[in-house]
Amino acid sequence: MVGADGEGGLKGRAALVTGASSGLGRATAVSLARAGADVSLVARSEEELKGAAREISATGARALVVPTDLADEGETGAAVARTVDEFGRLDVLVNAAGTDAPGPVEDLDAAGWDRTLSVNLRAPFLLARAAFPRMREAGGGTIVNVSSVAGKKGWANAAAYCASKFGLTGLTEALADEGREHGIRAIILYPGAMATNWGAFSPEERQQKDTAKAPATQVLPPERVADFISWFVASPPEFVLTEGIVLPIGEALP
Numbered sequence: 001m002v003g004a005d006g007e008g009g010l011k012g013r014a015a016l017v018t019g020a021s022s023g024l025g026r027a028t029a030v031s032l033a034r035a036g037a038d039v040s041l042v043a044r045s046e047e048e049l050k051g052a053a054r055e056i057s058a059t060g061a062r063a064l065v066v067p068t069d070l071a072d073e074g075e076t077g078a079a080v081a082r083t084v085d086e087f088g089r090l091d092v093l094v095n096a097a098g099t100d101a102p103g104p105v106e107d108l109d110a111a112g113w114d115r116t117l118s119v120n121l122r123a124p125f126l127l128a129r130a131a132f133p134r135m136r137e138a139g140g141g142t143i144v145n146v147s148s149v150a151g152k153k154g155w156a157n158a159a160a161y162c163a164s165k166f167g168l169t170g171l172t173e174a175l176a177d178e179g180r181e182h183g184i185r186a187i188i189l190y191p192g193a194m195a196t197n198w199g200a201f202s203p204e205e206r207q208q209k210d211t212a213k214a215p216a217t218q219v220l221p222p223e224r225v226a227d228f229i230s231w232f233v234a235s236p237p238e239f240v241l242t243e244g245i246v247l248p249i250g251e252a253l254p
Helices: 023-034 046-057 073-087 110-138 159-182 203-208 222-234
Strands: 014-018 038-043 063-067 092-095 141-146 184-191 243-246
Touching: 014 023, 014 073, 014 110, 023 038, 023 046, 023 092, 023 222, 038 046, 038 073, 046 063, 063 073, 073 110, 092 110, 110 141, 110 159, 110 184, 141 159, 141 222, 159 184, 184 222, 222 243
Parallel strands: 014 038, 014 092, 038 063, 092 141, 141 184, 184 243
Antiparallel strands: none
16 A cells, blocks of 8 residues: 555645554554655664664655654654654654553552653653644644554553543544644544554453464554554645554454
8 A cells, every 4th residue: 555646745845753663653654655755763772763863764765863862852843853854844743652650550650650651642742742833833743643442442450551642532533623723633543453562452361372473364564553653744724534443354443
């Protein structure tokens, strides 16, 4: 799958992708680059980001490595500013980074709760807040927030993760409503289990399954989900999709 305009359909556009050092974030950054976009790579690990940047450079697109602690408000704002300084614009924001603090509620400490909500919910808010005026000035843009099936159904021993992903739904819907008059689209994706050893399993299921070795009917290749994101980003601006549940064929709806 390529962008709606074919190969190079995102030529001249700039994207910022969080969680770009591995998994779905990295796959999305590469997919956007293959469609022609320049990409700002945001995550904590500079070395892993450099590896992703080399992969993107091979596509002919430009890559900017921006090591960032997404729990830090100053660093998130700086990531957006650096992207605009480097590429002259910001058309696409993909919030793909995520973390978790698994365990029963009675054992969950406040620090784990705060860190999970900070990365999974607060950071997308901070990045969207910084990106919004850039997109408005440019006449439009696209924000993609990556949730999980855990954003549709609560799981035991995953209170912080589920709360952050349920909250991300509300944030995305508000962004879509506020952005409509400015040509800014916002979509939330609820992927099922992916072949990343993280997946979207409940904590108990994560302990029992190695998603990288699971049958193809039970897991999603992150590259396919990434291509779906690129397709939506490259679709005509009047095409609006506010949410999508993306599951392997063998997984039931949450």
